[in-house]
Amino acid sequence: QQQVKQSPQSLIVQKGGISIINCAYENTAFDYFPWYQQFPGKGPALLIAIRPDVSEKKEGRFTISFNKSAKQFSLHIMDSQPGDSATYFCAASMPSNYGQNFVFGPGTRLSVLP
Amino acid sequence: NAGVTQTPKFQVLKTGQSMTLQCAQDMNHNSMYWYRQDPGMGLRLIYYSASEGTTDKGEVPNGYNVSRLNKREFSLRLESAAPSQTSVYFCASSEVGLAGPKNTQYFGPGTRLTVL
Numbered sequence: 001q002q003q004v005k006q007s008p009q010s011l012i013v014q015k016g017g018i019s020i021i022n023c024a025y026e027n028t029a030f031d032y033f034p035w036y037q038q039f040p041g042k043g044p045a046l047l048i049a050i051r052p053d054v055s056e057k058k059e060g061r062f063t064i065s066f067n068k069s070a071k072q073f074s075l076h077i078m079d080s081q082p083g084d085s086a087t088y089f090c091a092a093s094m095p096s097n098y099g100q101n102f103v104f105g106p107g108t109r110l111s112v113l114p
Numbered sequence: 115n116a117g118v119t120q121t122p123k124f125q126v127l128k129t130g131q132s133m134t135l136q137c138a139q140d141m142n143h144n145s146m147y148w149y150r151q152d153p154g155m156g157l158r159l160i161y162y163s164a165s166e167g168t169t170d171k172g173e174v175p176n177g178y179n180v181s182r183l184n185k186r187e188f189s190l191r192l193e194s195a196a197p198s199q200t201s202v203y204f205c206a207s208s209e210v211g212l213a214g215p216k217n218t219q220y221f222g223p224g225t226r227l228t229v230l
Binding site for chain 1: 118154155156157158159204206208218219220221222223224
């Protein structure tokens, strides 16, 4: 119920291509879905986030698509660049007695080839 | 602003040794968190502190203790380290609140711990 599934585990994309990472959840109490980007040796950093009342959110080359009925959401990186090479984590959060309880997916390692 | 800082960056312990991981944030956030990151498992919450003076267990608290020293600092202690605690530890902070930008978690750079 608390799990967030993420696929693929790793992804190799040519420069200029589209990177797509998928996540799925079970618990309908989740009400906030952020994506984090992590470079080697660094902590995760918030990339983009969406609430379940919208189906899509776009920020620059990054887009989240959200399918509430299927309990799935995905990250699309358009015109992928070598600088996008990083590990990406999806997450889902729900209210708790301390604010928001975040559950993270296992991560996708993206490599963008020049 | 330095954001979230963690010390040390790397540590090697022998089984049974103890140590404290330090975390500090300068964003005046109310909530602070400790996560561990293991390959293929994402980030798992160890302990959290909703506000100064309060702490509570997360998903994987066994073998750890925490102290919210003040609003800025939140430390994680391993009393008797075990090889299963080999991991990368991240501290994070957020402004307590409802879902959305105000509850964005800001992460520190991490501490890579190896227990032999």
